[in-house]
Structure formats: C-alpha cells, structure tokens
Amino acid sequence: MSKNYLSKLLWYSGFLLILLGLLHVPVWLISGGGWEGSISWRKPILFGISTGMTLCSLGWVTDHLVRNLLDRVVGWLTSISLVIEVGLITMQQWRGVASHFNRDSAFDSRVDMAMVILICIAFAGIVYFFVRCLGKIRMESDYVVAARSGMLLLVVSCLIGFVISSFGYQKVAANLPPETVGENGVAKFPHGVAIHALQILPAIVWLLRQFKIQHAHIKVAIYCVAASFGLQIAFAVYQTASGFARFQLVTPTGFLLATLAGLLVVVPAVWFTWKQVAATPRRTE
Structure with missing residues (x-):
C-alpha cells in the first residue's frame, strides 16, 4: 500500500465500495430474486465492486504521478462523489425501487438528479487524472x-x-x-x-x-x-x-x-x- 495520502484515500474508498458490494452477495442469495432488472441486488453488488476497483486503480495511477495540490482536491471530489453515488444506488435497492431512470416521486427524482451530478463530478476527476498521466509518470515503460x-x-x-x-x-x-x-x-x-x-x-x-x-x-x-x-x-x-x-x-x-x-x-x-x-x-x- 502506498504512503501517498491521495493514493491511500482512493485505495481505502475503493476497498470500502468493494466490501459493500461483497456484503450484498449473501443478501441476494438469501433473499432471492433475479439478477437482471431495474430492481435487483445486482445493482449494489456490481456497482460496489466495479466502482471500488476503479477507485483502487486510480489510486495506483496517482501513486506514480508527480503530485500537486490540485491532485488532492480532485481526488477527494472523485472519491466522495463515487462513494455517495454507490450509496444512493444501494439505498434505492433497499427501498425496493429502481435506482436509475426513476422519477416516480419527488424524492426519487432528487436521488436520480443527485446521482447524475455526482457521476459528472467523478467523470471530471477521471478526465483530470487521465490528462495528468499523459505527463510525467514514474513507472517503467510497459506499465506506463x-x-x-x-x-x-x-x-x-x-x-x-x-x-x-x-x-x-x-x-x-x-x-x-x-x-x-x-x-x-x-x-x-x-x-x-x-x-x-x-x-x-x-x-x-x-x-x-x-x-x-x-x-x-x-x-x-x-x-x-x-x-x-x-x-x-x-x-x-x-x-x-x-x-x-x-x-x-x-x-x-x-x-x-x-x-x-x-x-x-x-x-x-x-x-x-x-x-x-x-x-x-x-x-x-
């Protein structure tokens, strides 16, 4: 594990989401229900594991960058936005309602809009780190x-x-x-x-x-x-x-x-x- 503060933040956020996804596997097995569909335990499982893996990978990338102050700010925004987004997806599943394209009520509409905003923030962070890794990156050439x-x-x-x-x-x-x-x-x-x-x-x-x-x-x-x-x-x-x-x-x-x-x-x-x-x-x- 890196000693870089930013990398540790991304790694720990990723591990948290992976754990969240894995904890829902027994819930799915016990409660039953289909894997597909707009209301399915697939949502917290896959979004938790997939998003967590992405955050961990971003942690690996940022650990090899020549760091600056903006990296830490963007890293915080990216981590927080993705953790909250997956949390909202998980909350909607526990409520028994669809997490995406759901505007059946005022509350669901707010949740849906919040997830759109959060994923936009996270995407901006991903683009930022992509641009950063096009510059100097302290890895061997094959890993670069x-x-x-x-x-x-x-x-x-x-x-x-x-x-x-x-x-x-x-x-x-x-x-x-x-x-x-x-x-x-x-x-x-x-x-x-x-x-x-x-x-x-x-x-x-x-x-x-x-x-x-x-x-x-x-x-x-x-x-x-x-x-x-x-x-x-x-x-x-x-x-x-x-x-x-x-x-x-x-x-x-x-x-x-x-x-x-x-x-x-x-x-x-x-x-x-x-x-x-x-x-x-x-x-x-």
Missing part, C-alpha cells in the same frame, strides 16, 4: 502504456455511459423501457465492455513479466490488447445500435469486429508462447 491505455478506455467508457443515459431518459419520456435498444440491443453493453481495462492491462503486464518477457515485447502486447478493447467497444456499439443481442452474430460487420478483437488478443499470446518455447534449452540425451 498500460496505465495510459487503461485510463483512455475508462474515459471512453464513461462517455458512452453518458450517451446511454441520455438515450434512456428519452425512452422513459416516451414510456419505453430504457434498458433496450431496438428488438434485442442491450443499452449498457457498450458502456461496460472495456470499463475495467485499467485493471486488466496492468495485470497483463505483471503476468508477462513473470515469464521474463522483454519490456518492449510487453508494450506491443498491451497495444494489441488495448486495440482489441477498442474493437470490442466498436462491436458493442454496432450490436446495440443495430438492435442485436450481445453475441448475436448475424451480420458480416459484427462477425468481422468480433473476430479482429479476438485475434488481437490471441496472436500476441501465441507469439509469446512460441518465443518462450523457442528460448527454452532443450534437454539432450
């Missing part, structure tokens, strides 16, 4: 690529989330379900497909280092996986906008995007495996 790529994909995922939210409010105004697009499109699919790249990419760097892969080769792998995430986002946007389910590969465009996204992960993995096998001394009889 992972951090910057992960932050970029997080920003893109958040932007998609705002588009989805705007679309959802339009559908609610028309008395239509906000969760779907067309016949089978899943509105939240594009938002979530790459939102955890900031955790996955550094983990890949760590894993490849365990196999003694050269840093230059690791950077190539990270670029490939990051590009794969980009294609996955494109695939998710295409599928959703076309009204297709997540993996309903019924058009050449969808099949091509999915195939390219997969190849950008598989090809580097096969190449590294071959290089590792080739470098292993063979036993002579």
Whole structure:
C-alpha cells in the first residue's frame, strides 16, 4: 500500500465500495430474486465492486504521478462523489425501487438528479487524472502504456455511459423501457465492455513479466490488447445500435469486429508462447 495520502484515500474508498458490494452477495442469495432488472441486488453488488476497483486503480495511477495540490482536491471530489453515488444506488435497492431512470416521486427524482451530478463530478476527476498521466509518470515503460491505455478506455467508457443515459431518459419520456435498444440491443453493453481495462492491462503486464518477457515485447502486447478493447467497444456499439443481442452474430460487420478483437488478443499470446518455447534449452540425451 502506498504512503501517498491521495493514493491511500482512493485505495481505502475503493476497498470500502468493494466490501459493500461483497456484503450484498449473501443478501441476494438469501433473499432471492433475479439478477437482471431495474430492481435487483445486482445493482449494489456490481456497482460496489466495479466502482471500488476503479477507485483502487486510480489510486495506483496517482501513486506514480508527480503530485500537486490540485491532485488532492480532485481526488477527494472523485472519491466522495463515487462513494455517495454507490450509496444512493444501494439505498434505492433497499427501498425496493429502481435506482436509475426513476422519477416516480419527488424524492426519487432528487436521488436520480443527485446521482447524475455526482457521476459528472467523478467523470471530471477521471478526465483530470487521465490528462495528468499523459505527463510525467514514474513507472517503467510497459506499465506506463498500460496505465495510459487503461485510463483512455475508462474515459471512453464513461462517455458512452453518458450517451446511454441520455438515450434512456428519452425512452422513459416516451414510456419505453430504457434498458433496450431496438428488438434485442442491450443499452449498457457498450458502456461496460472495456470499463475495467485499467485493471486488466496492468495485470497483463505483471503476468508477462513473470515469464521474463522483454519490456518492449510487453508494450506491443498491451497495444494489441488495448486495440482489441477498442474493437470490442466498436462491436458493442454496432450490436446495440443495430438492435442485436450481445453475441448475436448475424451480420458480416459484427462477425468481422468480433473476430479482429479476438485475434488481437490471441496472436500476441501465441507469439509469446512460441518465443518462450523457442528460448527454452532443450534437454539432450
């Protein structure tokens, strides 16, 4: 754990939300109920764990920045806004009402508006730290690529989330379900497909280092996986906008995007495996 005050704040806030999410797993198992739907224990579980992981990753990034006073202010605002937002989502679930797109009462409308404001504040903080990590960052080069790529994909995922939210409010105004697009499109699919790249990419760097892969080769792998995430986002946007389910590969465009996204992960993995096998001394009889 870092001794940096800002990083510790983000880490502890993240751990708090992860714990909150995990504590709701037995509640879901005991109380029953479906996993999907606007009223589901999925909401506090996934939002707690997912948002907590994001805050922890921001803590990791900020620990390697050349710190300034504004970092601490932005870090506080980002942490507090996300913790309160997840708290409001959890509160609405315990009340037995929808947490998103819910304006059935004056209180629910205020909660909904508060969550919109909070997520805007948090997004501003994420953009700020993305810009900061484009400058001097005290990491080895392969981790730098992972951090910057992960932050970029997080920003893109958040932007998609705002588009989805705007679309959802339009559908609610028309008395239509906000969760779907067309016949089978899943509105939240594009938002979530790459939102955890900031955790996955550094983990890949760590894993490849365990196999003694050269840093230059690791950077190539990270670029490939990051590009794969980009294609996955494109695939998710295409599928959703076309009204297709997540993996309903019924058009050449969808099949091509999915195939390219997969190849950008598989090809580097096969190449590294071959290089590792080739470098292993063979036993002579």
